[in-house]
Amino acid sequence: MAQNPLIQNQFTADPSVRVFNGKIYLYPSHDIPATPGHGRAGWFCMQDYHVFSSPNLTDWTDHGVIVSQNTVPWADSAAYSMWAPDCIERGGKYYFYFPAPAKSGGPKGFSVGVAIANEPYGPFIPQPLPIAGIHGIDPNVQIDKDGQAYIYWAQGNLYGAKLKANMLELASEPVKLEGFPDKGLKEGPYLFERKGIYYMTYPHVADKIERLEYAMSDSPLGPFKYAGVLMDESLSGCWTNHQSVIEFKNQWYLFYHNDDLSPNFDKNRSVRADSLFFNEDGTIRKVIPTLRGVGVTASSKKIQIDRFSAKSADGVGVEFLDTLNKFRGWKTIFNKTNSWIKYNGVFFGKKTAGRVNVNACSATGGTLLISTEDKPGKVIAKLVIPKGNNWSVVKKAVSFMPGGVRNLVVQLKGSGHVEVDWISFE
Structure with missing residues (x-):
């Protein structure tokens, strides 16, 4: 999908995102609901990892699944604690790092394991033992410009060490990283480098729930200097957040998570993405979360206008299509004359004629006006939504078909109550 959350058919969290061979690969953790005998009720429940890709x-x-608690030789197959992972490429091989509790008789707490593949999507082969000397969660691995690899993790504080060239063993003693707030939980370290500056990003509970912060250094192991807040606490109250930062086609992006698909239980989370920008002095502008997210939506796809860029102050609402199956997504509700919603970044081909399709439902009947954001806006189509209690696709020939990337506005003309699932063009 081209909207937030990025994956809408399952729960995803703790995104580690990489660019391999010109494509984006997303390595999240995988939240699932706990069931009797499988995970702890009311807590995080994670038994495996998927990988997703996008051009x-x-x-x-x-x-699909690349690593499971049942396929790791040293891991406790009944722990359901496969927490935040990472992946990196070296020498044509892909190294997937993940935390998990060990079997009875192994190290207490969390260890960090490695699985290796010849392709970024697997198959990944878990190594027989975890990395000696690491006790913690949320591994992050980076390779510096000189070829030296570093691994970072959390264990109450943030730690780092050098890795050997085999990417499986520590090459130095772990060090506690300095320059971060003393109070409040810190976890999820993610380091990236830009123009000689090393940025350490991390979630931190400064008050009651996590926000994203960052610190800067001229060395991969610091000392770091606290630089500010990368993203404020979630307005929804989601207790956790977790991030990664990448550059793709000359634009930087922040990946993170929220509880979009599970607003009443924040242990089932969903990955999001928004654009990230730097100030001239190298500091990062605070990222404001959006529903629209990033990417361009093809006009021929189902445009989910509930993931809007902007809307009128009143008369527009967003609700789940089915509260018993939230993976079905959302609907947009128009209930006031001239209420409107805007959706940015729709790509139209070169067609000069066509039609628009709107999946809608209206107990009262109503009229929708679809236009571009041009000033003055150019009307694409005016659709009469029939009165009824069932969803149906209303089709209408367009007055004109826009070209290139345009912003769309959908507006209710006259009175009525109209619900819209999606719109598309053909």
Whole structure:
């Protein structure tokens, strides 16, 4: 999907995102509901990892399970604690790092394991033992410009160490990283480098729930200097957040998570993405979360206008289509004359004629006006939504078909109550 959350048919969290061979690969953790005997009720429950890929930030492919608690020789197969992972390429091989509790008789707490593949989507082969010397969660691995690899993790504080060239063993003693707030939980370290500056990003509970912060250094192991807040606490109250930062086609992006698909239980989370920008002095502008997210939506796809860029102050609402199956997504509700919603970044081909399709339902009947954001806006089509209690696709020939990338506005003309699932063009 080209909207937030990026994956809408399952729960995803703790995104580690990489660019391999010109494509984006998303390595999240995988929240599932706990069931009797499988996980702890009311807590995080995660038994495996998927990987997703995209050539354009819009179309995502699920490559399926790559590592499971049942396939790791040293891991406790009944722990359901496969927490935040990472992946990196070296020498044509892909190294997937993940935390998990060990079997009875192994190290207490969390260890960090490695699985290796010849392709970024697998198959990944878990190594027989975890990395010696690491006790913690949320591994992050980076390779510096000189070829030296570093691994970072959390264990109450943030830690780092050098990795050997085999990417499986520590090459130095772990060090506690300095320059971060003393109070409050810190976890999820993710380091990236830009113009000689090393940025350490991390979630931190400064008050009651996590926000994203960052610190800067001229060295991969610091010392770091606290630089500010990358993203404020979630307005929904989601207790956790977790991030990664990448550059793709000359634009930087922040990947993170929220509880979009599970607003009443924040242990089932969903990955999001928004654009990230830097100030001239190298500091990062605070990222404001959006529903629209990133990427361009093809006009021929189902445009989910509930993932809007802007809307009128009143008369427009967004609700789940089915509260018993939230993976079905959302609907947009128009209930006031001239109420409107805007959706940015729709790509139209070169067609000069066609039609628009709107999946809608209206107990009262109503009229929708679809136009571009041009000033003055150019009307694409005016659709009469029939009165009824069932969803149906209303089709209408367009007055004109826009070209290129345009912003769309959908507006209710006259009175009525109209619900819209999606619109598309053909």
